[in-house]
Amino acid sequence: MTTSKKIVLLGHFGVGKSSLIRRFVENTFSENYKVTIGVHIFKKVVEVSNSDSISLIIWDLEGQDDIKKTRSSYLLGTNGFIYVFDLSRPITFENLNSELEFLKENFPNIPVKVVGNKMDLVTKLYLKDYSEVFGHLVDFFTSAKTGSRVDNLFSKLAKELL
Amino acid sequence: MLKAYKEKYYKNNFQYILVDSLGKIIDTDDSIIPSESKYSIQEVHPFFESISDLFTISNQHYDFSCVNLDFEKKSIIADIVIYTHDNNENIIIIENLTEHYNRYQLTAQTRNESVINSQILELKNEYLLEKEQFKNNFIANFSHQLRNPITASAIFSKFLSNTNLNSEQKNYLDIILSANNDLKYRINDILDLAKIESGQLILNETTFNLKELLNKIATGYQIFATKQNLDFETGFDPKLPSYLVGDRYRLKQIIGNLINNAINFTSKGQVSLHVSLNYIRAEKASLHIEVADTGIGIDKSEHDSIFERFTKVNPNSQNNRNIGLGLAIVKYLLAQMNGNISIESQSNLGSKFVCNLSLKTAKESHKLLEVSHEIVYPDFDKKKSILLVEDSELIQLSILKILSSNGNFFLNIISNGEDVIPTLKNQEADIILISNTIQRYSAEELARSIKELSTAHKKIPILALSTEVFKEDLKRYKRSGIKDVISKPFDDKSLLDKLYKYVK
Numbered sequence: 001m002t003t004s005k006k007i008v009l010l011g012h013f014g015v016g017k018s019s020l021i022r023r024f025v026e027n028t029f030s031e032n033y034k035v036t037i038g039v040h041i042f043k044k045v046v047e048v049s050n051s052d053s054i055s056l057i058i059w060d061l062e063g064q065d066d067i068k069k070t071r072s073s074y075l076l077g078t079n080g081f082i083y084v085f086d087l088s089r090p091i092t093f094e095n096l097n098s099e100l101e102f103l104k105e106n107f108p109n110i111p112v113k114v115v116g117n118k119m120d121l122v123t124k125l126y127l128k129d130y131s132e133v134f135g136h137l138v139d140f141f142t143s144a145k146t147g148s149r150v151d152n153l154f155s156k157l158a159k160e161l162l
Numbered sequence: 163m164l165k166a167y168k169e170k171y172y173k174n175n176f177q178y179i180l181v182d183s184l185g186k187i188i189d190t191d192d193s194i195i196p197s198e199s200k201y202s203i204q205e206v207h208p209f210f211e212s213i214s215d216l217f218t219i220s221n222q223h224y225d226f227s228c229v230n231l232d233f234e235k236k237s238i239i240a241d242i243v244i245y246t247h248d249n250n251e252n253i254i255i256i257e258n259l260t261e262h263y264n265r266y267q268l269t270a271q272t273r274n275e276s277v278i279n280s281q282i283l284e285l286k287n288e289y290l291l292e293k294e295q296f297k298n299n300f301i302a303n304f305s306h307q308l309r310n311p312i313t314a315s316a317i318f319s320k321f322l323s324n325t326n327l328n329s330e331q332k333n334y335l336d337i338i339l340s341a342n343n344d345l346k347y348r349i350n351d352i353l354d355l356a357k358i359e360s361g362q363l364i365l366n367e368t369t370f371n372l373k374e375l376l377n378k379i380a381t382g383y384q385i386f387a388t389k390q391n392l393d394f395e396t397g398f399d400p401k402l403p404s405y406l407v408g409d410r411y412r413l414k415q416i417i418g419n420l421i422n423n424a425i426n427f428t429s430k431g432q433v434s435l436h437v438s439l440n441y442i443r444a445e446k447a448s449l450h451i452e453v454a455d456t457g458i459g460i461d462k463s464e465h466d467s468i469f470e471r472f473t474k475v476n477p478n479s480q481n482n483r484n485i486g487l488g489l490a491i492v493k494y495l496l497a498q499m500n501g502n503i504s505i506e507s508q509s510n511l512g513s514k515f516v517c518n519l520s521l522k523t524a525k526e527s528h529k530l531l532e533v534s535h536e537i538v539y540p541d542f543d544k545k546k547s548i549l550l551v552e553d554s555e556l557i558q559l560s561i562l563k564i565l566s567s568n569g570n571f572f573l574n575i576i577s578n579g580e581d582v583i584p585t586l587k588n589q590e591a592d593i594i595l596i597s598n599t600i601q602r603y604s605a606e607e608l609a610r611s612i613k614e615l616s617t618a619h620k621k622i623p624i625l626a627l628s629t630e631v632f633k634e635d636l637k638r639y640k641r642s643g644i645k646d647v648i649s650k651p652f653d654d655k656s657l658l659d660k661l662y663k664y665v666k
Contacts (some may be wrong), residue, residue: 038228043208057212
C-alpha cells in the first residue's frame with residue numbers, strides 16, 4: 001500500500017536544503033548555489049517494508065533566518081519536518097532552540113528531524129567544540145556533497161510517518 | 163478589440179480548474195499547466211497531491227504564492243489560489259508569474275550570496291585572529307623556556323674565555339659565543355615580531371647622540387664584515403644633527419638588520435652604509451639611510467615579498483643563515499616611526515635598501531639629559547647584600563658567578579616563594595631580585611608581600627628577572643612596586659648596570 005506524506009524542509013538560506021533533496025531524489029550534487037524562492041515540490045516513493053511504501057512529497061522552502069517568516073500556507077497539512085542548519089556557519093544554528101520550540105508549539109505531534117548539514121566541511125574536533133550548542137538536538141549529521149547519512153535521514157522519517 | 167486583448171492576456175496568465183472534493187477534474191484547459199488529459203488534480207503535480215485534503219473542507223480560501231511547478235516540457239512559477247465550496251465544486255486559480263519571480267530570484271541570489279560570503283569571511287577572519295593569537299602565545303611561551311639556558315650558556319662561556327685556554331680551545335669557545343649570540347638575536351627577533359603583531363611594541367624615546375651611535379655601528383660591522391672577507395664602507399653626512407630624540411635601540415636595530423641582511427647575502431665585494439640628512443623642518447630631522455651590497459641581488463618579482471615574515475630569497479643559497487625576520491622587523495619598525503623603505507635590486511647585481519625616517523631634533527636643554535650608557539661601577543665601603551629568589555639553578559649559578567667576580571656583593575639565594583618572607587624577617591637585603599618563573603608565586607605577589615612587611619622593607623628596591631617583556635607585563639610589575647626589570651637572557655653587564663643603578 002502506498003500512502004502519501006508531506007515533508008517540509010526548513011532552515012536558513014544556503015544551508016543545503018535543496019542539495020539534500022537533490023541528493024535524495026536524484027542522487028546528484030552541484031557545488032553551484034542556486035537560491036530557492038517560494039517553494040519547490042519533489043516526490044519520491046520509498047519502500048518502508050516488503051508490503052508498504054510511502055510517497056514522500058517533499059516541500060523545499062525558501063530559506064528564512066526566522067521560521068516565523070515562513071508563509072503559513074506552506075506549512076498546512078505537513079506530516080513531518082526536517083530542520084536543516086549549516087554546521088560551518090554558526091549563525092544558522094544560533095537560534096536552533098527557539099526555532100524548534102516554535103514547531104513544537106504550533107505543530108505538536110508532528111515529527112521533526114534536526115539535521116546538521118555540510119559535515120564534509122568540519123572536523124570532529126569542531127563538532128566537539130560546538131556540541132554544547134546543538135549536540136543534544138541533532139538527529140543527523142549529513143553531507144549532501146558526499147551523500148553521507150542523507151538516505152538514512154529520509155528513511156528514518158518515512159518509517160516514523162507510516 | 164479590448165475584449166480580444168483581455169482574453170489573450172487572461173488566457174496566457176490565468177488558468178481556472180474546477181475539481182470535486184476528491185480532486186477529480188470537472189473543468190480545465192491547458193493554458194498554463196497541462197491538465198486536460200488527467201483524471202484528477204493529484205495526477206497533475208505532486209503539489210496538488212499534497213494539498214488534496216484541503217478540498218474536503220468547504221468554504222475555505224487558501225493562498226499559495228511562488229510555487230515552482232516543473233513539468234516534462236516546461237517549468238513555471240505561479241501563485242495558486244484555492245476556493246472550496248459546499249456544492250462539491252472547488253476552484254483552483256493559477257496565475258503564471260514566472261517572469262516576475264525569475265527577476266526576484268536574481269535579486270535574492272545576489273543578496274544571499276553576498277550575505278553568506280560576508281559570514282564566511284567573518285568566520286575566516288575570526289579563525290585567523292585566533293590562529294595569530296595562538297602563534298603569539300606559543301612564541302612567547304616557547305621563548306621563555308629558552309631564556310634561562312641561553313643566559314647561563316652566554317655567561318659561563320664568557321667566564322670560560324677569561325681562563326687559561328690554548329688557541330684551539332679559544333677558537334671553539336669563540337664559535338660557542340658567536341652561536342649563542344646568534345641564538346639570542348633570533349629569539350629577540352621572534353619576540354619582537356610577536357610584540358609588533360600584537361601591538362605591544364612601544365618605542366622608547368630618549369635623547370641620543372646620533373653620530374656616536376652611527377660610529378659604534380660602523381665599528382661593530384667593520385669587524386664582522388672583515389671576518390666574512392668583505393669590505394665595509396661608510397659615509398655619514400656632516401650635516402647630520404648630533405642629537406636626536408627617538409628610540410635609539412630600534413634605530414640601531416633597523417640599520418643593523420639591513421647590514422646583517424646585506425652581509426648574509428654577499429659572498430664577495432662590498433657592503434656599505436650611508437646616512438645623510440634630507441632636511442630639518444618643524445623640529446624634525448628627516449634621515450636618509452642607504453645600505454648597499456654587491457651580493458646575489460633580488461629579482462624584481464620578489465621585492466614586495468622580502469619584507470614578509472619568514473620569506474627569504476634564494477632559499478638554496480649556501481650563505482643563507484637568515485631566517486628572514488630581520489627585514490620584516492625593519493619594515494614594521496619604520497612604519498611605527500612613520501618612515502618608509504624601498505629597494506633597488508636585480509638578480510646577481512647587488513641590492514640597495516633605502517629608508518627615510520623623521521626623528522625629533524633635540525632641544526639644547528635635553529642634550530644635557532642624555533643618559534650615559536656606560537655606568538661606572540664604584541666600590542662600596544661595605545659589600546651590599548642581594549637576595550635572589552630564583553628556582554632555576556642555571557640562573558642561580560650564573561648570577562653567583564657574576565657577583566663573585568665583581569666582588570661588591572653578597573648573594574643569598576632562595577628557591578621557594580614560601581621562604582621569602584621568613585628569610586627577610588631575619589636577614590637584611592639591599593636589593594631583591596625576583597624571578598618571574600617561581601612556582602606557585604608571581605613576582606608581583608612576592609613584591610607586594612615584601613612591601614607590606616614593614617616601612618624598612620618598603621624601601622628595598624625590588625627588580626624582576628623576567629622572561630615577560632611585553633608592555634602590559636612591565637606595567638603590571640610597576641604597579642606591584644617592582645622598580646625595574648632585568649630581562650632574560652641577560653649578561654654580566656646588564657645585570658651589574660641595573661644593580662649599581664638601584665643599590666643605595
